[in-house]
Amino acid sequence: MKLTFWGAAQQVTGSxxxxxxxHYKILIDCGLDYEKDTYQEENQEFPFAPASINLVILTHAHIDHSGNLPTLVRMGFNGQVLCTPPTADLASILLFDSVELFLRKQGRKPRTKRGNFxxxxxxxLHKHVMDTIDRFVTIAFNQPFKINGDISLTFIPVGHLLGAAAAVLIINDNGEEKKIAxxxxxxxxxxxxxxxxxxxxxVDFFVCESTYGGRYHTKDQTLEERLVKEIEEACIKSPGRLIIPAFSIGRTQSLVFALNQIFTKKLLPPVQIFVDSPMAIHATDVYRKHHNLVNQEAKDFYKTMGDEFEFEHLAYVQTMKESKDVSNYYDPCIxxxxxxxxxxxxxxxxxxxxIQNYYCTILFIGYCAKGTLGYKLLSGAPIVRIKDREMMVYATIRQTDLLSGHGDHDDLVKTVKQTGKPKQVFLVHGEDKSLQLLMAALQEDGFNVVAPERGEVFEI
Structure with a gap:
């Protein structure tokens, strides 16, 4: 049995x-690698023949795990993609959105008479996404699925995103049973x-993410306390606005529910809230569809108070006209x-x-990769480029990790320890510092740990 690491090796994206x-080849995740300068061109250069892959296992819908599946299909992959039902629904939304992003970057109107962009x-394109969705085969959590006579798969819930799973494989390798997760x-x-x-x-072998290796989430303040403080300072004490950049799928739904709880408890006077993301609207419908998979707190809230994602003074913004109207809304708002x-x-x-509004606060609630506009603002850049214009930063920049969807260092160590004493732990999906700090902690606890390089092969 052979394991090769072709993505998220000593970096975060591109799992x-x-x-x-x-002779049976299984690809676990097929994400976009955003850490390449020309990522659109380089992501289509697979280090193997896509047609040679028999099966893909998709752990969850985020683009750094799912985003290159349509490229794989376009270049010859013709097998099944196994995932949980929510992952299939959310990945479909994200993949169609990726096409729109590609088209916007290309430019919809030809720049020359010959039609060059x-x-x-x-x-x-959309066709390739539709072809990919046709290959989705959904499997419920904790239900062993027989891939073939020698391999079975079980999805274990891991939080992070609705439908997110760890993939546990039990394999008959020439008469020897091996378990890998x-x-x-x-x-x-x-x-x-x-x-x-x-x-x-x-398990015998464990491939583990390390995003928050060496880092710890805030423990002396609750999410509710932090949000109340930020809203009070930005919108109540001063007539300003609080802008929260949030991924449409996952982070937005959790944030909306947290705000619902705050205003339901009347911890603050009413403040108008706009969710300006058509994708978030579609994703929220997926959360409603798979409501049986949300946590008990959300289920209990639904029974007593109704829909977690709907409340007074909350407006979902659909059209561009409505979005522009939000920009012209001058009362305090979120x-x-x-x-x-x-x-x-x-x-x-x-x-x-x-960005040049002294009465605006921008609150980051998630990770920002190096090179992104979010990373530059969090690094204290005094001037940033937005829509081809250099702009001074006068808005207040804040950040909290209380809505981070990743477990921290202690959570990762706990996860590895739950797997017993694997013969080998492979650390992926992390920046160098995070990898090294998590590796050192695990080695101190007696684990055999390695952080594979891209393309590194292991006989297991």
Whole structure:
């Protein structure tokens, strides 16, 4: 049995791991690698023949795990993609949105009479996304699924995002039973809407994410306390606005539920809230569809108070006209918009009109990769480029990790310990510092740990 690491190796994005059992090839995740300068061109250069892959296992819907599936299909993959039902629904939304982003970068109108476009050629089009969705086969949590006579798969809930799973494989390798698990992205306990991560069973080999290795989430303040403080300072004490960049899928739903609880308890006077993201509207419908998979707190709230994602003074913004109307709304308000790292999406319009507003606070609630506009603002850049214009930063920039969807260092160590004493732990999906700090902690506890390089092969 052979394991090759083709993505998220000593970096965060682009998860893609190849497991070969004899001649049978399984790809675990197929995400977009955003850490390449020309990522659209480079993401279509697979280090293997896509047609040679027999099966894909998708741990969850986020684009750094799912976003290159249509490219794989376009280039010859013709097998099934196994995932949970919510992952299939959410990935469909995200993949169609990726096409729109590609087209916007390319430019919809030809720049020459011959029909040439100014930007990079799209990685894939709507047709390829539809072909990919046709390959989705959904499997419920904790239900063993027989892939073939030698391999079975079980999805274990790990929080992080609705439908997110660790993939546990039991394999008959020439008469020897071997167990290997891929963590996907590990969530947290007590996170709004999402279930806490379940223990991953004991395995022989474990591939574990390390995003928050060496880092710890805030523990001396609750999410409710922090949100109340930020809203009070930005919208109550002064006639300002609070802009919260949030990924449309996952982060927005958890944030809306947290705000619902705050205003239901009357911890603050009413403040108008806008969710400016059509994708968030579609994603929220997916959360309603799979309501049986949300956590008990959300289920109990629904029974007593109704829909977690609807309340007074909350408005979902659909059209561009409505979005522009939000920009012209001058009373204190909260604007939740995507994308979370500020790379594209309607959030850029809100930044354009507010980055030089002294009465505006921008609250980051998630990770921002190096090179993104969000990263530059969090790094204290005094001037940033928004929509081809250099702009001074006068708005207040804040950040909290209380809505981070990733487990921290202690959560990751706990997850690894639950797997028993694997012969080998492989750390992926992390920046170098996080990888090294998590590796050192695990080695101190007696684990055999390695952080594979891209393309590194292991006989297991």
């Amino acid at each position: 893609m791991h190849l497991l070969e059992v004899g 100014s930007g990079p050629k799209p990685l894939y 891929f963590s996907g992205d590990i969530g947290r306990e007590n996170y709004p809407v999402l279930v806490k991560p379940e223990a991953i069973p004991e 604007i939740i918009s995507s994308a979370g790292m500020l790379e594209g999406g309607r959030i850029q319009d809100h930044l354009y009109y507010n």
